[in-house]
Amino acid sequence: MTQPPEIRIFDGLEPLSWAAATRLEEQARVKAIEKKPFSVALSGGSTPKLLFELLASSSFQGRIRWSNLQIFQVDERCVPPDDPQSNYRMIRHALLESVPLPAENFHRMAAERPDREQAAREYAGELAQVLRPAPGEWPRLDLVFLGMGPDGHTASLFPGSPALNERTEWVTPNFAAHLNSFRLTLTLPVLNAAAHVIFLVAGADKAETLRQVLEGPEGRFPAQLIQPVRGRLSWFLDEGAARLLKKQ
Ligand code: 6PG
Numbered sequence: 001m002t003q004p005p006e007i008r009i010f011d012g013l014e015p016l017s018w019a020a021a022t023r024l025e026e027q028a029r030v031k032a033i034e035k036k037p038f039s040v041a042l043s044g045g046s047t048p049k050l051l052f053e054l055l056a057s058s059s060f061q062g063r064i065r066w067s068n069l070q071i072f073q074v075d076e077r078c079v080p081p082d083d084p085q086s087n088y089r090m091i092r093h094a095l096l097e098s099v100p101l102p103a104e105n106f107h108r109m110a111a112e113r114p115d116r117e118q119a120a121r122e123y124a125g126e127l128a129q130v131l132r133p134a135p136g137e138w139p140r141l142d143l144v145f146l147g148m149g150p151d152g153h154t155a156s157l158f159p160g161s162p163a164l165n166e167r168t169e170w171v172t173p174n175f176a177a178h179l180n181s182f183r184l185t186l187t188l189p190v191l192n193a194a195a196h197v198i199f200l201v202a203g204a205d206k207a208e209t210l211r212q213v214l215e216g217p218e219g220r221f222p223a224q225l226i227q228p229v230r231g232r233l234s235w236f237l238d239e240g241a242a243r244l245l246k247k248q
Helices: 013-033 049-056 087-094 116-131 204-215
Strands: 006-010 038-042 069-073 075-077 143-146 171-176 181-186 196-201 232-238
Touching (some): 006 013, 013 049, 013 143, 013 232, 049 087, 069 087, 075 087, 116 171, 116 181
Parallel strands (some): 038 069, 038 143, 196 232
């Protein structure tokens, strides 16, 4: 990573989500002008939901050329797509049901499948088909939205979990011991191959971990391992999450 991370602090989840939606809209427009597809990967959890609703709202929907977007998932819980825990279900309700994105442009992680390794391989196949990396290269997403848990996890890369050490596969199943459940997740090399990674972090319950992630010793938390190799890293924070950070 060449330049220091961009850190922006907002006085609430609404302005944070608005700024994230604006960033997506701006970058998607540049790609549309270049007549190139724009690829973005979305996380689950609660923080990005408002961003998705904003993108589907009249404030943004008409300003995005949806047919030019290719939308992927960062990770998924190993539950059926209509399960309340499903990230896909949240994304569908908050975004997909309200925007003119061609169905084939959304790439769902079929994490409910019993053969998780096979589901991971097939998802890697979709990444390859759309992003067309050169042989031996990692697929390069234009934009990735990540979250961070109070334990410093991101995507479904939990502290001490096996997938943190994955350096070959693009997508992998990962067992979350503390949740006693499996997830499918993009791996660190794929996340770090992206052109731009934006963390969306809100809530005072994450402040201490965020202080350690941004200002503490390196390599202690999965979120610290997100270091785009040839890309940009941004942290969009609300005041609650940023409250323990040194003055920016
Ligand atoms: C998931 C996510 C995960 C999420 C963090 C933060 O499937 O849960 O992709 O990595 O981003 O857990 O979640 P919140 O936004 O709900 O705090």
